[in-house]
Amino acid sequence: MSFVVLFMISLMLIITGFYFIMSDLVYFIEWEVLSLNSSAVVMTFLFDWMSLIFMGFVLFIASLVIFYSDEYMAGDLMINRFIILVLMFVLSMMFLIISPNLISILLGWDGLGLVSYLLVIYYQNVKSYNAGMLTALSNRIGDVALLLAIAWMLNFGSWNYIYYLECSKDSSEMLIIGALVMLAAMTKSAQIPFSSWLPAAMAAPTPVSALVHSSTLVTAGVYLLIRFNVLLVDNVLGKFLLLMGGLTMFMAGLGANFEFDLKKIIALSTLSQLGLMMSILAMGFPKLAFFHLLTHALFKALLFMCAGAIIHNMKDSQDIRFMGGLVVQMPLTSSCFNLSNLALCGTPFLAGFYSKDLILEIVSLSYMNFFSFILYFFSTGLTVCYTLRLVYYSMSGDFNTSALHPLNDEGWIMLRGMMGLSFMAVLGGSLLSWVLFPTPSMICLPFYLKTLALSVSLIGGWLGYELAKFSLNYKLFTLRFYLLSGFMGSMWFMPFISTYGVSYQPLHLGGVVSKSIDFGWSEFLGAQGLYQFFLEGSKISQWWQNNDLKTYLLSFILWLVVLLSLIML
Structure with a gap:
């Protein structure tokens, strides 16, 4: 019954968060854990509207994911271990959300890294182990950056960064801390050039993917930068993050159009949305x-929940080319799936529309360069493009695998979990926009800019439909443009760079160094050389000791006397 407890706590936190934002309240709680000879170990917690609402959302999604897992993971003998890992994951995220202190942030940050590794390798096979290692090592870069930021903050006298952001934002020390925190956030939120771990993390069970890609692991970086947003305004860090976020959004959108794995398409769409969040954050709109x-x-x-239900019914097949006509076989799941796809595309009056449309209108209204402007709108078109391609492959036409299929909509536990989120995917955006932006923003744009988001979405949708139909007509688009599709479909060769690039050259060089120095010169001149030298010396010494020197000397003198007497004669 853990999901009921989490659900009730989440509702309480969300309502409290709404009360905090309306009353403009912030609670800063200090708990003295230990005091030794006037040295106190103090744990600090920050409860404001942002942390409370975010915690509420994390727990709401976690409760439904645990409820959903009851059926999805029913065949697993170790389901209790799985639920405990998910709860540890959520607990690590809670630590990160309510910490105004870099030390306790590191506690949650490393907790997320460790538990995500354990969840990615949950299905114990070679592919999962490789994906887990890629995830863990990519995130270690960010962990090291955070440790360096902690070390650098020793100059300030306290690790509560919340005190120093405003007053020290122009100092060079704070700029270095901002750069390190930005590096940490870029690894955790998988921005270029650390993007390759995110699709690889799809090796985890689907309920975990639903939690990781919505509100926990990948959003941790964005949340941290929202807290540090003061350091990104009007400096080189903000400009760099804007470029990286835009390129990530563009790269992920392109890659999803060449992908056939259902979970990887959704993972790349997450990457695209993270790029969007990072970009608008870099522009100064936390x-x-x-x-x-x-x-x-x-x-x-x-x-992700709908994708999980489809994969579950397809007997663990994730290839969208084997799907088709699912809307006939699984009408309820397909309805939820299409609803979430429409929200992702920013269809008016669903959850995604309120945030996405406002972001694009603010971008149109802002003073920014043309390249970033193109990246924003082109990526929006690509989002609709891959979404319609996915819907075309999975929902329309005939079923493309064996006739004896077990497709049905009878997984009532999974469906109830999905229904709870469907309700929020429709109403969540408007509800949040009323609370977060009680005063409407005045956005005055010419007609062509006002309708640009809608235009690129419609063009992207039409293009996605045509491309999917074109590919299915055996025109062999990907084979005809093999180099281009290989480049686009492999996330601009990033997985190769972060696996072969890191492993082959440096490890090959390490092998050469090991062979020639560790097992070569250092052995010859060091341990083995000394061993041979002392061995030979001890042999001579042993020979010397084992022979009677007096006998040798006496015989030598006798021979000398004989020789001299012969000469004298």
């Missing part, structure tokens, strides 16, 4: 980034 983070969490968790 509240907008947070708004999109919450709405995205709702429909992305639903999308």
Whole structure:
């Protein structure tokens, strides 16, 4: 019954968060854990509207994921271990959300890294182990950056960064801390060039993916930068993050159009949305980034749950080319699936529309370069493009695998979990927009800019439909443009760079160094050389000791006397 407890706590936290934002309240709690000779170990917690609402959303999604897992993971003998790992994951996220202190943030941050590794390798096979190692090692880069930021903050006298952001934002020390925190956030939120671990993490069970890709692991980086947003405004860090976020959004959108694995398509769409959050955050709109983070969490968790139900019914096949006509066989699941897809595309009056449309209108209204502007709108078109391609492959036409299939909509526990999120995927955006932005934003744009988001979405949708139909007509689009599709479909060769690039060259070089120095010169001149030298010396010494020197000397003198007497004669 853990999901009922989590659900009730989540509702309580969300309502309290709404009360906090309306009353403009912030609670800063200090708990003295230990005091030794006037040295106190103090744990600090920050409860404001942002942390409370985010915690509420994390627990809401976690409760439904645990409920959903009851059926999805029913065949697993170790389901209790799985639930405990998910709860540890959520607990690590809670630590990260309520910490105004870099030390306790590191506790939650490393907790997320460790538990995510354990969840990625949950299905114990070679592919999962490789994916887990890639995930863990990519995130270690960010962990090291966070440790360096902690070390650098020793100059300030306290690790409660919340005290120093405003007053020290122009100092060079704070700029270095900002750069390190940004590096940590980029690894955790899988921005270029650390993107390759995110699709690899799909090796985890689908309920975990629903939790990881909506409100926990990948959003931790965005949340941390929302807290540190003061350091990104009007400096080189913000400009760099804007470029990286835009490129990540564009790269993931392109890659999803060449992918056939259902979970990887949704993972790449998460990557695209993370790029969008990072970009708008870099432009100086943290509240907008947070708004999109919450709405995205709702429909992305639903999308993964629906994908899980489809994979479960397809007997663990994830290839969208084997699907088709699912809307006939699984009408309820398909309805939830299409609802979440429409929310992802920013269809008016669903959750995604309120945040996404507002972001694009603010971008149109802002003073920014043309390249970033193109990246924003082109990526929006690509989102609709891959979504319609996915819907075309999975929902329309005939079923493309064996006639004896077990497809049905009878998984009532999974369906009830999905229904709870469907409700929020429809109403969540409007509800949040009323609370977070009680005063409407005045956005005055010319007609062509106002309708640009809608235009690129419609063009992207039409293109996605045509491309899917074109590919299915055996025109062999990917084979005809093999190099281009290989480049786009492999996330611009990033997985190769972060696996072969890291492993082959440096490890090969390490092998050469090991062979020639460790087992070569250092052995010859060091341990083995000394061993041979002393061995030979001890042999001579032993020979010397084993022979009677007096006998040798006496015989030598006798021979000498004989020789001299012969000479004298």
